[in-house]
Amino acid sequence: MVTIRFLDHGYIQYDISLLGKRFRESSGLPETPANIKKVKAKIKTMNAQIALGKFEYREFFPDSKKCAKFEQLKREKHASSCLPFFDNYAKAWFDRMSHQWKNTYQESVEGILRLYLLPFFGNILLSDITLGLVQEFRTKLCELTNPDGSKRLTNKRINIICVPLISILYAASEEFDMPYPLERLKPLKEEKSDPKPLNQEEVFRFLEVVPDEWRDYYIVRFYTGMRSCEVHGLLRECVDFEHGRIMIRHNWVRKELTDVKTPKSRRDIKMTPTVRAALERAVKAMPEDVDFVFTNDKGKPLLTHQVSKKIWYPTLKKAGLEPRRPYQTRHTAAVLHLAAHENPLFVSRLLGHSGTRMLYDVYAPFIHNALDNDGSAFEAMMQARMSNNASNHNNTPADVSITQPSNSNEV
Numbered sequence: 001m002v003t004i005r006f007l008d009h010g011y012i013q014y015d016i017s018l019l020g021k022r023f024r025e026s027s028g029l030p031e032t033p034a035n036i037k038k039v040k041a042k043i044k045t046m047n048a049q050i051a052l053g054k055f056e057y058r059e060f061f062p063d064s065k066k067c068a069k070f071e072q073l074k075r076e077k078h079a080s081s082c083l084p085f086f087d088n089y090a091k092a093w094f095d096r097m098s099h100q101w102k103n104t105y106q107e108s109v110e111g112i113l114r115l116y117l118l119p120f121f122g123n124i125l126l127s128d129i130t131l132g133l134v135q136e137f138r139t140k141l142c143e144l145t146n147p148d149g150s151k152r153l154t155n156k157r158i159n160i161i162c163v164p165l166i167s168i169l170y171a172a173s174e175e176f177d178m179p180y181p182l183e184r185l186k187p188l189k190e191e192k193s194d195p196k197p198l199n200q201e202e203v204f205r206f207l208e209v210v211p212d213e214w215r216d217y218y219i220v221r222f223y224t225g226m227r228s229c230e231v232h233g234l235l236r237e238c239v240d241f242e243h244g245r246i247m248i249r250h251n252w253v254r255k256e257l258t259d260v261k262t263p264k265s266r267r268d269i270k271m272t273p274t275v276r277a278a279l280e281r282a283v284k285a286m287p288e289d290v291d292f293v294f295t296n297d298k299g300k301p302l303l304t305h306q307v308s309k310k311i312w313y314p315t316l317k318k319a320g321l322e323p324r325r326p327y328q329t330r331h332t333a334a335v336l337h338l339a340a341h342e343n344p345l346f347v348s349r350l351l352g353h354s355g356t357r358m359l360y361d362v363y364a365p366f367i368h369n370a371l372d373n374d375g376s377a378f379e380a381m382m383q384a385r386m387s388n389n390a391s392n393h394n395n396t397p398a399d400v401s402i403t404q405p406s407n408s409n410e411v
Contacts, residue, residue, distance in 0.1 A: 014039070019073040156191065220278055231302075233251045247268050
């Protein structure tokens with residue numbers, strides 16, 4: 001039951017009795033006729049939800065520290081419920097599904113559960129999780145900010161966080177024959193990729209100042225567009241000098257060698273003379289008992305964050321270049337290959353893309369004259385044909401008649 005209270009300092013308070021406990025929440029509104037009317041309307045809704053047994057504390061007071069207390073009391077009251085609470089079911093679901101996943105994905109899902117899903121949904125019955133509650137959860141994620149005020153999570157990251165939640169609720173709906181609540185949940189619109197590729201002159205500036213022992217590593221990255229995990233997972237046996245190809249078969253992720261993620265990522269890259277020379281030097285520099293082509297000074301596989309911190313960002317600064325993510329070596333390779341008029345299908349296969357669409361959607365604006373001259377060659381061709389037709393028409397004698405060929409066999 002919820003009632004209204006008026007405090008001595010002139011503000012309105014909610015007085016709530018639930019599950020044998022008393023909760024008080026401030027409305028934050030001064031005592032005026034308009035505010036009293038607004039609070040009474042909210043109280044009416046709350047009491048209706050309580051009467052139906054559907055009241056959720058966080059729905060009305062999402063930022064209250066008492067939400068956890070209410071949910072714990074509700075959990076104790078429904079201890080014998082036939083439907084489990086979210087945290088228990090989520091843990092059982094994870095144990096049931098994790099054998100199908102790579103270790104890296106297991107760690108990713110475990111992190112999402114621990115950091116985001118269990119703190120918010122843990123003490124809620126599966127049957128009480130509604131579309132509105134999930135939308136509220138997403139809103140809170142959208143509102144998280146960094147110390148500088150920037151948005152902490154991108155829409156793409158939030159959509160990824162929601163994937164295990166969707167899977168858990170769908171599995172529960174099948175298992176317990178309960179309504180699936182997220183039928184009408186649409187993913188957040190994801191921000192467009194904003195690549196910052198280096199141009200040709202910037203690549204050479206970078207290679208001129210990078211430490212000598214890292215030059216071949218970055219030549220391979222700038223010339224082939226290989227991902228960090230692909231370069232770091234490149235084994236000697238996958239460098240085929242006899243046939244001039246690099247066989248992309250493995251990723252090095254979180255200190256684990258795994259197979260490539262998708263069938264398109266499994267590919268062969270043809271060595272150019274520059275790449276071949278760089279790889280020959282790299283392989284020759286490694287002891288014979290080391291399996292990987294590129295390693296740290298201890299002969300161990302490279303870790304992306306260490307290479308970024310110790311080599312990539314300092315070299316950009318030394319070269320006087322704008323900071324950008326190491327992934328930009330891949331974008332740079334794509335742009336420079338297209339600028340050199342390589343076949344887009346070849347570039348797509350070089351990068352391990354499933355098609356050429358991304359090349360046009362993402363990289364075209366960075367290629368000189370790629371947009372400004374669109375249609376100019378077509379226009380020139382058509383204008384030339386129109387001029388030729390006009391010239392022929394003007395030179396046709398007036399008494400020349402054009403007849404249709406006869407149906408006879410005469411020649």
